[in-house]
Amino acid sequence: ILNVEQSPQSLHVQEGDSTNFTCSFPSSNFYALHWYRWETAKSPEALFVMTLNGDEKKKGRISATLNTKEGYSYLYIKGSQPEDSATYLCAPLGSNTGKLIFGQGTTLQVKP
Amino acid sequence: DSGVTQTPKHLITATGQRVTLRCSPRSGDLSVYWYQQSLDQGLQFLIQYYNGEERAKGNILERFSAQQFPDLHSELNLSSLELGDSALYFCASSMTGGYNQPQHFGDGTRLSIL
Numbered sequence: 001i002l003n004v005e006q007s008p009q010s011l012h013v014q015e016g017d018s019t020n021f022t023c024s025f026p027s028s029n030f031y032a033l034h035w036y037r038w039e040t041a042k043s044p045e046a047l048f049v050m051t052l053n054g055d056e057k058k059k060g061r062i063s064a065t066l067n068t069k070e071g072y073s074y075l076y077i078k079g080s081q082p083e084d085s086a087t088y089l090c091a092p093l094g095s096n097t098g099k100l101i102f103g104q105g106t107t108l109q110v111k112p
Numbered sequence: 113d114s115g116v117t118q119t120p121k122h123l124i125t126a127t128g129q130r131v132t133l134r135c136s137p138r139s140g141d142l143s144v145y146w147y148q149q150s151l152d153q154g155l156q157f158l159i160q161y162y163n164g165e166e167r168a169k170g171n172i173l174e175r176f177s178a179q180q181f182p183d184l185h186s187e188l189n190l191s192s193l194e195l196g197d198s199a200l201y202f203c204a205s206s207m208t209g210g211y212n213q214p215q216h217f218g219d220g221t222r223l224s225i226l
Contacts, residue, residue, distance in 0.1 A: 031211040043114065043202060044155070046214030089155065093211040097168035098145055100215065102155040 006090055006103035013080050014111050020076045021106040023090030027071035031093040034100060035064055035075055039086040047075075047088075080110040115139060116218035118203050124224045130191040133221045135203030137184055141216070143167065143209030144186040146178055149220075150199040161186055162209040190223070198225045 005024040013019050023033070032051045036044040048057040053068040061078045077084055087107045091100035115138035123131055137144050146158040157170035161180035172178075175193075180186045190197060200222050204215040 034214065043217040043219050044204075045114075046216065049212055049214050051212050095168070096211055098143060098160050098206055098209045098211065098213070098215060099157050099168040099170065100145075100155075101157065104154045 004090065004092060004101055004103035006088075006106050008106060009104065010107040010109070012109045012111065015081060017080050017110075018076070018078045019080055019108065020074050021088055021108075023073045023075070023092075023103055025071050025073075025090075025092040026094075027068055029094040030068045030071075031096060033066055033068075033073050034091045034093070035073070036089045036091070036102075037086045038089055038105070044089060075106075077108070080108070082110045082112050084108060085110050114216040114218060116203060116205050116216050118201075118218035118221050120221060121219065122222050122224070124226060125193060126226050127193055127195060129193050130189065131193065131223065133188040133190070133201055133203075133223075135186045135188070135205075135218060137186070137203075137205030138216050141205035141207050142184060143206050144180055144184070145204040145206075145215060146172075146186070146188050147202040147204065147217075148199045149202065150196070155202070158188070160209060167209055193225050195225050198223060 035047040038044040050066040055066040066073045087105040089105045091102045117136040143162040158172045160168040178188045200220045202220045204217045206213040
């Protein structure tokens with residue numbers, strides 16, 4: 001799977017704001033969609049793995065949805081906190097392997 | 113702490129040299145992945161191993177090679193190093209290497225070529 005697009009590229013919000021990002025990918029040969037959070041000076045951390053059209057996953061204030069027919073996934077953060085500041089990466093898989101093709105990411109800055 | 117151990121954390125060497133990066137996966141994980149993050153590039157998949165066998169390959173240069181040993185640790189060998197090989201190299205692991213499993217990343221090895 002090529003042409004993974006994430007938008008926006010960067011986002012600056014105030015503490016308490018809710019926000020969302022988009023990951024777009026070709027809808028053919030879809031196996032799964034991974035979301036990772038990557039904080040500065042740390043390593044990427046898995047948030048969600050989504051496989052089915054209409055999937056919704058939630059982890060605390062962060063949730064994600066998946067539309068495999070139209071090729072997009074949304075990541076939502078409710079009531080952003082400064083510790084949510086990170087780059088959020090999506091990676092669709094087009095095969096039954098772990099070959100993740102990452103997008104360029106959305107970098108979120110939450111101001112206190 | 114992801115449980116994935118990478119050594120060394122930093123490596124400084126010169127062009128034309130060869131280096132070996134080492135990765136120990138999380139306990140119980142059979143699959144290992146290598147990724148490269150250069151300054152002007154995102155996180156690029158290099159190669160995946162599962163239980164000692166190559167499972168998937170990305171745009172890994174011919175000067176690079178990897179292997180996974182019987183004890184499941186993996187090594188990434190980079191030879192004839194060029195300035196452009198300077199990057200952060202991550203290793204990740206997952207249980208069986210399937211598409212539906214999250215990958216757990218190590219802290220990375222930062223390679224600097226002088």
